[in-house]
Amino acid sequence: VLCVSEEFDFFYFVVQWPGSYCDTKNHCCYPKSGKPAADFGIHGLWPNYKDGSYPSNCDPDALFDESQVRFLIKMTQVTILVYCFCLFFVYNMEQLTDLMSKMQKSWPTLSCPSNDGLKFWSHEWVKHGTCAESELDQREYFEAALKLKDKVNLLQILKDAVIKPDDRFYDLDKIKDAIEEATGFTPGIDCNIDSSHNSQLYQIYQCVDTSGSDFIQCPRLPRSRCPSRVQFPKF
Numbered sequence: 001v002l003c004v005s006e007e008f009d010f011f012y013f014v015v016q017w018p019g020s021y022c023d024t025k026n027h028c029c030y031p032k033s034g035k036p037a038a039d040f041g042i043h044g045l046w047p048n049y050k051d052g053s054y055p056s057n058c059d060p061d062a063l064f065d066e067s068q069v070r071f072l073i074k075m076t077q078v079t080i081l082v083y084c085f086c087l088f089f090v091y092n093m094e095q096l097t098d099l100m101s102k103m104q105k106s107w108p109t110l111s112c113p114s115n116d117g118l119k120f121w122s123h124e125w126v127k128h129g130t131c132a133e134s135e136l137d138q139r140e141y142f143e144a145a146l147k148l149k150d151k152v153n154l155l156q157i158l159k160d161a162v163i164k165p166d167d168r169f170y171d172l173d174k175i176k177d178a179i180e181e182a183t184g185f186t187p188g189i190d191c192n193i194d195s196s197h198n199s200q201l202y203q204i205y206q207c208v209d210t211s212g213s214d215f216i217q218c219p220r221l222p223r224s225r226c227p228s229r230v231q232f233p234k235f
């Protein structure tokens with residue numbers, strides 16, 4: 001059956017706290033580019049339906065998309081070679097290396113074994129991004145996520161509310177209220193369990209319109225595994 005890219009109602013923009021990914025019994029690995037900043041990192045931009053369900057893997061041809069991302073990197077390398085010959089390529093190279101360095105900074109992978117992130121980014125594109133192809137092509141999808149990350153500084157918002165990654169426990173409601181007050185919208189909060197069995201702040205979900213550019217009130221909040229008090233671990 002031919003699979004056309006589906007309509008969807010909104011995006012979840014999901015960021016993860018690296019400290020909470022890394023202190024579970026599964027551990028984590030830092031990307032090849034080094035230890036990520038002590039900041040929320042992008043997990044993904046996920047098309048969703050209002051009823052809580054969501055489409056995934058919408059483009060069978062996208063299976064080859066890892067090679068497309070690799071192609072972008074190859075392009076960058078090739079571009080370096082022709083740097084002296086063509087200004088167009090120079091411009092292109094700047095854009096691509098800029099995108100890559102932004103991806104490494106804002107969307108670091110923490111999975112093992114240590115890698116450069118291509119696998120994570122390509123997984124997110126194939127599973128989620130392809131379901132928004134009616135709105136965003138691959139490049140626009142990654143750029144939209146990076147822009148959303150820069151729009152709201154969640155860590156600063158929490159710090160301003162004296163909620164810090166210091167291994168202490170905080171009221172879930174205080175976390176939500178701080179983000180709601182600063183952004184105007186209620187976030188979804190998801191928790192995971194560290195190796196000492198404490199529930200901790202793992203992911204923050206913000207809802208975004210189908211163009212991928214503006215935060216909106218969530219048509220539906222994601223499921224949450226958080227108790228009323230959660231740990232905010234150091235990283």
Ligand code: 5GP
Nearest residue numbers: 012046047048052053054055127128222223
């Ligand atoms: P987990 O079970 O770890 O929360 O989620 C596993 C994976 O399922 C996520 O990485 C994501 O790909 C997908 N997923 C979980 N919840 C949602 C959701 O509400 N919307 C979408 N689009 N994907 C989700």
Ligand code: 5GP
Nearest residue numbers: 016021043044108109110111120123124127
């Ligand atoms: P989801 O399917 O939940 O959108 O994405 C999770 C997938 O991406 C898993 O297969 C996981 O192994 C991989 N992955 C690679 N790096 C990371 C990371 O830093 N955080 C998370 N949550 N998943 C990652």
Ligand code: 5GP
Nearest residue numbers: 021022023024025026027028029110111112
């Ligand atoms: P994905 O392979 O691996 O579908 O992973 C499923 C879930 O396992 C992800 O949502 C992620 O939270 C977790 N996970 C996957 N790989 C790792 C890892 O290397 N370290 C940690 N701590 N969790 C992982």
